[in-house]
Amino acid sequence: MSKQGHKTRANLPAGGFLAIGRDVTSTSDTSRSKPQVHKRELPQLSSGVLKKPRLDFSGKIPSSTPSTSSVKRAEVDDSRWRSFCAEIQIEPKQLLASLESAKEKQKPQKAARLICAAVREIIDHRKEIGSWVEEPIMCSALMLFVKMNTSFLLPHEELIEVLCSLLSTNFPTSSPGSAMAPLLLYKLLMRATDWNWRLVESFIDDSLHERQWTDRPSVDGLIVNIITAFGTRIPHESMYTACDLTYPERYRTVAEINRFTKVTDKEQKIDAFVMQMRDICERKGESAPRNLLRTMCTCAGNGNVRLLAARKMDSWLLNGKLQRYAMELLLWIASNIGQGELTEEDSETLSSLLKLRALKSKQINILFNIALKEILNNDKGMISAVAKLLLSNEFSANRFPYNMTMIHSLFSFDNRSASKVIAREIAQMLAAKEEYLRISRTFFREFVRSLLRMDFDFALFTSHLFNAATEDFSVLTIPTFFFKSLIDFCVMLPFLAITPTIREASQQRRSANGNLTQTHIDALQKFYADLRNFFEICTCFFRKHCELCTDNRLFVYSYYRVLYLAPAEYYTGIDQWPVETDVMQYMRVISDVPISEQLLCTVLEAGSDASVPIDAADTVDVIENLTKRASLSSTLTGSSMVPISTSTVLETIFRITEYKPPPTFNVQDENLPPLAVKTLYWKAWLISLIWTSLNTDTLVKEVYYNYPNLKLIMQIVLTW
Incomplete structure (x- = not known):
């Protein structure tokens, strides 16, 4: 009986129980007829319950996505x-x-x-x-x-x-x-050629709600052309493939044509759609309906839609039910941002996207890199905007943990452009406050050491840094501390490029039993070439833009610092990096670099120019130190450590040793006999002797016949 009663209750979802027991004296026919009566009534009760939601949805088939029916529908x-x-x-x-x-x-x-x-x-x-x-x-x-x-x-x-x-x-x-x-x-x-705006209104209404006709393949041509009302660019299929997403067939086969160019008040009409989407976002929060995200994809050509989506993107990517739709939406945002001048909305959109917590997921990280590459491809100026936002966040109190990864992505996309942009931002930082020098050095040291490894072209970065200093600042606006901060930052850059491979190769080279592999040789030659270029860039900057430094002694010291002729204490004293033991190793590596003829000529030209605040004594001293350091080493290829092709450089160094009376003496040049400063004059002879001995193939014969004194010195040295 209990089983039978249980079945009876199971068939009665809304009441109508039968009393059974001794008091019931019905016949078998009557007992059979009563359940039949109830069976006829039950469908009425059941259908009454089921019809309520159908009436609320106006006869529509319920969507599988969360309902947005409480949103006010478009009035027709x-x-x-x-x-x-x-x-x-x-x-x-x-x-x-x-x-x-x-x-x-x-x-x-x-x-x-x-x-x-x-x-x-x-x-x-x-x-x-x-x-x-x-x-x-x-x-x-x-x-x-x-x-x-x-x-x-x-x-x-x-x-x-x-x-x-x-x-x-x-x-x-x-x-x-x-x-x-x-x-x-x-x-x-x-x-x-011109379509009615009612089409767009009908599309948005259906797309946000039940999507009864929006997703039908038969209307692909209609939909693809309707979304041109928002100026939306469709992402490339390769972006979907790289993110393991299915590319919609309608965007592969149908070409879009803008049919809404003559619509009046189009921006105001689109703003009404944006308000509708914003209302859904505010009410639904993280549990936004999928149809909202799919609609935002097609409206991504509008900056306000992109900004609204970017602000919610993090929570949507972290929501398992919405993740794939959010991934697709991010690709649409990336394809449409950066079309033309960067607006305030797009700047805020970028700022929100660059702070995604969801990047800790490998899948989302791959997605973001693809999206970032597309953003940078849209406009070359976007790399500057992205770099500014990243560095602004990096130097703020609320530092985002994935900044370094994103900056590395910029370098992997376009090394030269990224280097130029980062250098410009670093220059702005150095000019803002003197205290920013330590912060900038720490940031760049961490960035290069942890991510770039051997890919860092420090000579190129130095060139961009100096260009930014000369283009963005003038003598009247430049802070007094800027030149020193600039030099203190630059002297760190070659140290960052000395990798463990280069250190090991340098030690093997100096060891008596050292055996250099081809990997060691290649690493050293590349570093030497970059460092030689670095020296030339720095000295050329001093020669052409000496007015940026108001302290003459600081200007002279800068030559010693960038050429690594200064004491080791200077390099360790800025921010205690590198430590003294590392500095000594770095200096030994740097001392083996060959000196180019162009570097010597640039330093000598600066010493010959009265407008450049480096006198003859300092110029000769710098040249002497460079020459002596180079003469104590040898090249990997057997060529000269100081390659000089003609005797023009010798003539230049002797001209610098000439005595030039101070302007207050009022002595005319024609009344002054040819005089030379004795100490500088004999230093010049010794320097010339070293140069000649290092260039036997190019200088010995010419010097032997044209410089009698040098000929005599050579004979004395050879017969001593």
């Missing part, structure tokens, strides 16, 4: 097209004949009225009685006529509006009218 004004066809009555079975008759009489307006009247009947019957047996007949007639007579039917505004009303009617997905409307619209509009 159908008064215009209803008045257009008010006098037309339709006989469903005669509709096709009536349309053919209108065509034969060349009355396109009458045909348009007939179509409007037919759609009116479909809509009215659907609202009043639900399904209508005549609906398939009328839809077939309309489809056949429009397909065969597209050129005859001009795209009347009333025709477009009535079909948009049909799209907005709450039909079930299987309804013929629901399937017919978008097909007729595309047939009528495919040759038109």
